[in-house]
Amino acid sequence: xxxxxxxxxxxxxxxxxxxxxxxxxxxxxxxxxxxxxxxxxxxxxxxxxxxxxxxxxxxxxxxxxxxxxxxxxxxxxxxxxxxxxxxxxxxxxxxxxxxxxxxxxxxxxxxxxxxxxxxxxxxxxxxxxxxxxx
Numbered sequence: 001x002x003x004x005x006x007x008x009x010x011x012x013x014x015x016x017x018x019x020x021x022x023x024x025x026x027x028x029x030x031x032x033x034x035x036x037x038x039x040x041x042x043x044x045x046x047x048x049x050x051x052x053x054x055x056x057x058x059x060x061x062x063x064x065x066x067x068x069x070x071x072x073x074x075x076x077x078x079x080x081x082x083x084x085x086x087x088x089x090x091x092x093x094x095x096x097x098x099x100x101x102x103x104x105x106x107x108x109x110x111x112x113x114x115x116x117x118x119x120x121x122x123x124x125x126x127x128x129x130x131x132x133x134x
Contacts, residue, residue, distance in 0.1 A: 001058040005067045009082040015066060020102045025063040025124070028105075029053055030083060030096040032076075033069035042072060049095045049115035056120035063124075070094055099127050 004019065006012050019026045031050065032043030041047050057065050068083065070076045076084065076094055083091040088105050089098075097110040097120065110123055 001054070001060070002064045003054075003067060004064065005069070012068065012083075016100055019064045019066055020100060023062050023064045024101065025060045026066065026100045027053075027057050027060075027063060027124070028066045028068060028089075028098045028100050030068045030070060030089070030091045030098075031094050033071050043094050045112050045115075046095045049113075052117035053095070053097060053115050053120050056117045056124065059121065060124050066100075097123070099124070 002023075004015055006015050016026070016028065031046040032041040034041050041050070054065070057063050070081070070083065070091070075081050076091065078084070081091075083089045093112050095110075095112065095115045097115055099106040099109075106127055108123075110119055
């Protein structure tokens, strides 16, 4: 699994485009940014989900995980948050895990406590089987 961090919203489209050119298994994880003093996210659900999501995605061959930090709890709730207002992301809560293809985001997505290791593995497997059925 390759991990790429989106440091600023202006980088999002370019990094997603590059990732989907390199892999058919691209996952975008929106999460609460880490506090520089503790290196832990302000989002307790994100702290719990992060290692589980990483472990599950690492089991998907040639996968890419794009990490998209959200600065503060108030930011994700703000009606002007770029990831909330974009039609293709529409993030209302973190963590949110979305599979991305060249055609854009794939539904469904996993949100908050749905981001367990078992759920992420099932999610990836189901989406991949849907790809091969097309």
